[in-house]
Amino acid sequence: MIDYKPVSTPMSPKPKLSLTSGTLFDDPSKYRMVLGSLQYLSFTRPDIAYAVNKMSQFMHRPTDMHWQDAKQILRYLARTLSHGIYLRPNAPLALHAYSDADWTGDSDDMVSTNAYLIYLGSAPVSWSSKKQRGVACSSTEAEYRAVANTTAELRWLTSLLTELGVRLPTSPVVYCDNVGATYLCANLVFHSRMKHIALDYHFIREQVQSGELRVEHVSTKD
Incomplete structure (x- = not known):
């Protein structure tokens, strides 16, 4: 080659x-x-x-x-x-992540793929691309599951940094390009429409309400 x-x-x-x-x-x-x-x-x-x-x-x-x-x-x-990957010694100690999903991306079984990329300062420190466990009934559901996986990884990294004596100056942020999934993370009213999602995904809202996590919308073009 x-x-x-x-x-x-x-x-x-x-x-x-x-x-x-x-x-x-x-x-x-x-x-x-x-x-x-x-x-x-x-x-x-x-x-x-x-x-x-x-x-x-x-x-x-x-x-x-x-x-x-x-x-x-x-x-x-x-x-x-x-x-x-270049790890800068003077990079700000702030965690932020980008989350995404390709709804029904697999034409054989219609299962979506989760993906996330987590940065510590300006350097990526954790990433994943993995198929979801089941078929998502909407793009919002697929994106919400992706945010849930990203949040779980962020919580683990935050815990690891705490054990190492590193305190983050701000709460981690998850950027998601799906408006419905972004609202769903913080608005309880939307959850009545998503009862078919497993309950373990709803821990995102608890993280947002406690101030330990922020989920913000970002344009796909950005």
Whole structure:
């Protein structure tokens, strides 16, 4: 792949891949080996986390189209060899996170994928891209579940920093691009419409009301 043309994105938005896209790949072990290596790389490269998560869902039955997309990740890495995470010694000790979900993003089972990226100051310190456990009935529900997962990780990081003797000057903030999910985090009236969501997600509202967390809307374009 050294001589292949580099690309600017780790994954193409179209065509949308599924389990039946293309024909069966003649060397599935090669596909699994590449994706296994990329999973380790995603520990320090949050920019490929979603693409690696998506391509890992086809390990049991890779096709030629899946293999082409896996090679696109390698072509993207060839262009971004200098990318990394820089931890600044004088960065402000403030936690903020970006949360998102692709509602019914998987065309095979209609399950959405959660994603979050958490910053300490200006550096990312935790990130995840993971499929949800069930089908979300609305985009608001999918986004709300994503905020819940982000909040759980934020609470763990806050607890860890407290044990290390680090006090945060302000409450952590979660930025979400879904207006309904943002209102749902703080407004009890909206909860009557969302009773089909598991109760463990409702701990977000308690965090917001106690002042330990803020959830704010951010435009998708931003």
